[in-house]
Amino acid sequence: MNALRTLRPKQWIKNVFVFAALLLTRSYEDPARVQAALLAFAAMCLVSSATYIANDLIDRKRDQAHPVKRNRPIASGAVSPGLGLLLMGGCLAGGLALAFAVNQSTGYVALTYLGLQVLYNLGLKRIAVADVFTLSAGFVLRAVVGAVAIGVAVSVWLFLCTGAIALLLGFGKRRAEFLLDSSVTQKTREALSGYTLESLNVLLIVAACATVAAYGLYSIESETARAHRLLAMSSPFVFYGVCRYLVLVFGENEGGEPESLVLKDVHLLITFFLFTCSVLAALTLEAPRFLQ
Numbered sequence: 360m361n362a363l364r365t366l367r368p369k370q371w372i373k374n375v376f377v378f379a380a381l382l383l384t385r386s387y388e389d390p391a392r393v394q395a396a397l398l399a400f401a402a403m404c405l406v407s408s409a410t411y412i413a414n415d416l417i418d419r420k421r422d423q424a425h426p427v428k429r430n431r432p433i434a435s436g437a438v439s440p441g442l443g444l445l446l447m448g449g450c451l452a453g454g455l456a457l458a459f460a461v462n463q464s465t466g467y468v469a470l471t472y473l474g475l476q477v478l479y480n481l482g483l484k485r486i487a488v489a490d491v492f493t494l495s496a497g498f499v500l501r502a503v504v505g506a507v508a509i510g511v512a513v514s515v516w517l518f519l520c521t522g523a524i525a526l527l528l529g530f531g532k533r534r535a536e537f538l539l540d541s542s543v544t545q546k547t548r549e550a551l552s553g554y555t556l557e558s559l560n561v562l563l564i565v566a567a568c569a570t571v572a573a574y575g576l577y578s579i580e581s582e583t584a585r586a587h588r589l590l591a592m593s594s595p596f597v598f599y600g601v602c603r604y605l606v607l608v609f610g611e612n613e614g615g616e617p618e619s620l621v622l623k624d625v626h627l628l629i630t631f632f633l634f635t636c637s638v639l640a641a642l643t644l645e646a647p648r649f650l651q
Contacts, residue, residue, distance in 0.1 A: 365415070365432045365446055366408040372618045374403045376498055376521055377505035382635070383583055384511050385642050392509040398461050399508035403501055405454030406469055410476040412447040416440055417480055421548075464507040472500040487553025488562075491529035498525035516581050519573040526566040527601065528617040531608045534559040538612050563608065567601050589641035596634035603627055 377400045386392040415433040419440070432438035438446075451473075459466030475496055483493045502521040506513045537551055537559055578584050578594045603626045607613040613620050621627050 362432070362438060362442065362446060365412055365438050365443060366450065367411045368404075368408075369616075369622075370407065370411065370618050371404045372621065373498065374400050374407065374501055376501040377403055377508070379502045379517065379521065380506035380511050380513075381509055382638060383642075384509075386509045386511065389509075395461050395465075395508045395510075396505055398457055399465055399504050402454045402457035402461070402465070402469060403472070403504055405450045405457065406473060407454075409447045409450040409454060410473065410480075412443050412450065413476070414480055416443050416447070458504070461508045462510075465504055468500060468504045468507055472497060472504070475500065485549040487550045490550040491526060491533060491562075494529045495522050495525035498522070514581070516573075516577040520570075520577055523566060523569040523573045527563070527570050527604070530559060530563045530566050531604065531613075532617060534563060534608060535612060560609075563605070567605055570601055571598055583642075587641050589644060590638065591641075593634055593637040593641060596630050596637060600627060600630040600634070603630065 378396055381387055381392065381396045386396075412433070415431055418428075419434045428434055433440065433443050455466060455469060455473075458469035475493060479490070479493045479497075484490045499518055499521045502517050503513055506517065533551065533554060534556070536548060537554060537556060574597045575594050578591045584590045603624070604620075607620060607624065621631070
């Protein structure tokens with residue numbers, strides 16, 4: 360059980376971005392592409408788990424001083440560093456093997472994601488703003504993995520929309536960590552010393568506006584939107600989801616674990632379900648004449 364916890368399976372939900380291209384290009388109608396996307400998802404789960412373990416191994420001393428992270432298997436001593444290294448190697452080998460089994464492009468993007476995480480752990484995670492932008496780039500690469508796995512073009516809208524929502528989640532996470540206990544968390548996450556609560560509030564709002572603007576423009580101006588005019592009807596669910604997230608972050612100091620927040624908040628779960636249904640309907644149904 361402790362070995363499984365070391366993989367952080369709850370955070371695998373982040374890899375749902377792999378399916379963005381599959382959904383928005385209607386590639387879910389092709390069984391071969393669905394299979395490729397599922398393999399790419401599994402590959403990114405394993406590769407990301409390898410990076411989580413590496414992070415836990417590097418930061419185990421710092422994590423022991425953190426009120427929450429000290430309960431992680433490696434920091435608490437429930438999993439030895441030797442076993443952690445073994446698990447990391449297994450996840451890395453398995454993930455990359457799966458990625459290259461899909462196609463070479465998927466494997467190379469997975470390697471790029473891995474290289475980005477190495478840079479993050481070597482120093483970028485200690486620099487305010489750069490830390491969140493690096494994490495955002497990781498989400499973008501997840502979406503790119505999904506696109507190249509099924510053989511579709513990587514759209515600039517994929518970068519804008521994925522990057523914006525990743526920044527929103529990232530700054531929300533930093534704000535929650537900052538509020539947890541500044542005197543403690545700054546010892547475990549050096550980047551927090553470069554933030555103030557005011558700056559995090561502003562950055563969070565900027566990221567929220569960028570998310571709403573990016574998806575709003577995508578839903579009416581992209582090539583997909585021009586072919587499927589009903590796609591604009593999915594944007595209210597994005598707007599609502601962003602507003603709901605901000606209420607939880609500012610009102611209840613949530614956001615420290617966005618993957619858990621999405622799963623436990625009924626409003627966000629329903630919003631995500633309705634958003635997915637609206638996109639599927641938009642791509643399937645013909646728009647009325649007055650929208651064409």
